[in-house]
């Protein structure tokens with residue numbers, strides 16, 4: 001879209017919207033979303049999750065019947081539902097990347113969204129997108145017109161997730177090793193992409209992304225620092241997917257889209273680095289390397 005607001009502005013504007021106006025998404029916006037979804041299918045690891053917008057065309061919400069969100073969401077006019085193949089390398093990272101692109105697009109045309117990795121009825125959502133035997137729905141997103149006032153329960157959820165809070169730069173970003181300090185003022189235009197990662201949504205706002213910049217080179221190593229027992233507990237109790245891997249895909253999306261907007265070219269590679277003193281529960285995922293043409 002020629003008139004799309006800049007990505008950084010869109011990322012700053014996005015928030016998890018849990019209270020909507022009970023009004024259908026307009027035809028024009030629905031078409032824009034359908035086209036965007038059909039044109040942006042593949043993630044950086046080359047898997048292709050399937051996504052579909054399920055939206056009510058009238059206030060009677062027939063299309064949304066049974067799509068339970070356990071009271072977390074009020075009056076969403078639709079959902080973006082996706083599915084991906086089970087037990088496949090990088091399936092969840094790509095899922096996070098592709099869904100976040102859709103979410104940022106929806107934000108750029110003025111709609112509200114909220115990622116849902118736990119608060120959705122897995123079987124009814126799976127039925128809606130007709131998951132095949134080897135597929136599953138790791139998370140969905142509510143979508144609709146943003147209500148001007150939040151419900152009390154919405155405020156409580158935001159407060160308990162400390163939704164407006166983000167970890168400090170020095171807890172997330174490092175130079176050369178996890179002991180090296182990375183100062184934003186020393187890395188030219190890359191402070192933008194890193195700041196946009198910091199603003200990304202993440203499951204329970206755990207912000208599991210850690211990034212090391214190599215010395216004197218624009219090479220950024222992405223690590224997942226897991227929250228202890230988060231996946232194991234949520235899988236056992238609520239059959240949740242490994243959402244912190246989804247978070248990593250979201251972070252990659254914010255980083256790459258911001259680089260693109262700033263005209264910085266680069267590519268993703270997977271080359272396990274030799275980093276000494278890895279913190280506990282921390283695992284390498286991927287590297288972004290600047291390419292100079």
Ligand SMILES: Cc1cc2nc3c(=O)[nH]c(=O)nc-3n(C[C@H](O)[C@H](O)[C@H](O)COP(=O)(O)O)c2cc1C
Nearest residue numbers: 015016115116117118119161163201202203204205
């Ligand atoms: C993968 C993922 C799953 C999430 N699952 C839920 C959920 O089940 N219910 C919910 O209310 N919020 C959910 N969220 C939203 C987060 O709580 C939210 O992103 C975080 O608190 C930061 O707030 P913000 O998005 O407003 O910046 C999820 C976010 C992500 C990225």
